Amino acid sequence: MALVWIDGRPADLLPVTDRGLAYGDGLFETIAVRQGQIALLERHLQRLGEGARRLLLPLDLAPVRAELLAFAAELGHGVAKLIVTRGDGQRGYAPPAAARCRRILSGTPPPAYPPAHRLHGVRLHPCATRLAEQPLLAGLKHLNRLEQVLARAEWQDPACAEGLMLDRSGRVIEGVFSNLFLVAGGALLTPSLERCGVAGVMRAEILARAELAGIPARVVDIDRAQLLAADEVFLCNSQFGIWPVVELEDHVWPVGNLTRTLQGLLGDLVDG
Amino acid sequence: MALVWIDGRPADLLPVTDRGLAYGDGLFETIAVRQGQIALLERHLQRLGEGARRLLLPLDLAPVRAELLAFAAELGHGVAKLIVTRGDGQRGYAPPAAARCRRILSGTPPPAYPPAHRLHGVRLHPCATRLAEQPLLAGLKHLNRLEQVLARAEWQDPACAEGLMLDRSGRVIEGVFSNLFLVAGGALLTPSLERCGVAGVMRAEILARAELAGIPARVVDIDRAQLLAADEVFLCNSQFGIWPVVELEDHVWPVGNLTRTLQGLLGDLVDG
Incomplete structure (x- = not known):
């Protein structure tokens, strides 16, 4: 069973109303994890914050950082992929006034490149x-x-x-x-x-x-x-x-x- | 409770591995349904087929048509939104050789435009x-x-x-x-x-x-x-x-x- 957290809790199913699915309305980071540690954590957070700013996503980076550290400790060695979406929405492109971002973290083994x-x-x-x-x-x-x-x-x-x-x-x-x-x-x-x-x-x-x-x-x-x-x-x-x-x-x-x-x-x- | 079908069955949760979420790897149609009937069905199917061809999605339109007709009959009056994704994938952009498209159908009331x-x-x-x-x-x-x-x-x-x-x-x-x-x-x-x-x-x-x-x-x-x-x-x-x-x-x-x-x-x- 793969390691997957949604908003900090183990879960691997997502509501079909998520705007990440509907419009690709979100961001992601693909993060190397070695011995439970995150490589280039500050750069990943900086890019994510810049993306959230430009896409007008109401994303608080503090819980993202804490969650990444906890996830990396549990994953140990591999790739942590973080997806942040604008969360659930009704039909229509307009970003909901009260959008709540959703965080999806998936862990996979390190890539086996030759x-x-x-x-x-x-x-x-x-x-x-x-x-x-x-x-x-x-x-x-x-x-x-x-x-x-x-x-x-x-x-x-x-x-x-x-x-x-x-x-x-x-x-x-x-x-x-x-x-x-x-x-x-x-x-x-x-x-x-x-x-x-x-x-x-x-x-x-x-x-x-x-x-x-x-x-x-x-x-x-x-x-x-x-x-x-x-x-x-x-x-x-x-x-x-x-x-x-x-x-x-x-x-x-x-x-x-x-x-x-x-x-x-x-x-x-x-x-x- | 909203009317939602995934691959023809009532369900409103999606695996986080869906490539629609990961990459926006899919298509959608927003379809008017009146008295259980679909307006412009052939045009919707034609565009969907053309999109699948151009995105190399292995989509069979026959079950899509049957499913839309059944869904419209159940919805009655409103909007049927169909999302077709490339289905589940591992990490990486390469389309899986054995991709199986996923169909997500959601019904909502008719839009209330002035x-x-x-x-x-x-x-x-x-x-x-x-x-x-x-x-x-x-x-x-x-x-x-x-x-x-x-x-x-x-x-x-x-x-x-x-x-x-x-x-x-x-x-x-x-x-x-x-x-x-x-x-x-x-x-x-x-x-x-x-x-x-x-x-x-x-x-x-x-x-x-x-x-x-x-x-x-x-x-x-x-x-x-x-x-x-x-x-x-x-x-x-x-x-x-x-x-x-x-x-x-x-x-x-x-x-x-x-x-x-x-x-x-x-x-x-x-x-x-």
Whole structure:
């Protein structure tokens, strides 16, 4: 039986009136739990709070924090997925004046990614599904994820561990379930997420640790030609840390020194 | 106790593993039921089938049709809302190879719109929330509805019965929960929904009945200036039929003859 809490209590059934189901009206966080501890807790809470503010969700973060800590202690080792919805609603898009957010916490075992992804790098599927540009939702980890579902449905070949997503204007944005960095001229670059994309907590952590280590890093618009010309490319997320990218169609990149350095800098956050 | 069926059986609780909750991975239909009968049944099923095809949902329409008919007979008079999701999934965007769609049917009383909306017309709120352009999802009534939630949250003033939504390029697209038509030079025009928007069943029915009645009608791109210059403007959806639009900010339109003619042509579909 999976570990699931709804509003802090063991339960795995939800009223059909929940607006998360009706409209995708909510947010989520996918959180790595190791030895009962939460990695990057403050970054997860910060993103959740920012999302709640922008979606006008009346979310109190204090009970969320307490609940995450208790849940992590019970889960021990694995992935805690937190969904926060606007709670129950009647028919109609208007947010209820007295909305009460619902919290759904599910625990699963740690993902079983092949160690080779981390060591030798991965091949990317070039997704035909493009991301729409919507600044009002950009950066948020909200529950409207049909673009990611369609993108991930494009390939079954296990030789591609991730997919590359561009926006409708052709800018390089992210992976389907990860963020993307490249190294060019000795600097670390990652796409701007002002128009679309999910601002991952590991992306933020990498930018912060790079700064502390004196590695120049910039958030910029990146096109496909810049990606192909990059010296190094890698993906990141809160579960796997950093995967070097070594192939996209007929293009190859080496696993570079800066990628290895950053993997080392994150060593405390991810499983070997 | 509300009338709710899940997969054809009375139930109002849903597993938290449903992908409708996790990703908005599904579709819905909002269906008018009068005297136990379903209005525009074939159009609802057609749109649902088209949505399932485009979202790669393995949905068999035959049981959906049978279930809708049985549900309508039990509901009698009101609104039947059907949600179809991709069913349960594990963590991750990839659609399960053996996905089994889940059907959730909820009945509510008929909406209590003021008769004045239909008789004298409505005022529109000009939504600041713009629709992102995503051809892969355009036209579908899918469960990713945060744009509509944000748009509907923009106004509380009951003097505005609906909101006007433009796309990010400034084209006029639709209302928050209705489609839009205008009359210009004796012809009926409604915005193209190739890039965004929901292709309403009442919109399709109006286009079909206009053609039968010899009224010229075209689906085109429309900008704000064309909207303001229109002779008549109206909204439509499956519940209220047609509402004339008479005000948007400081602009006014009369309730026009063609709008009245079309209200008459739909007389069998909506309550007086």
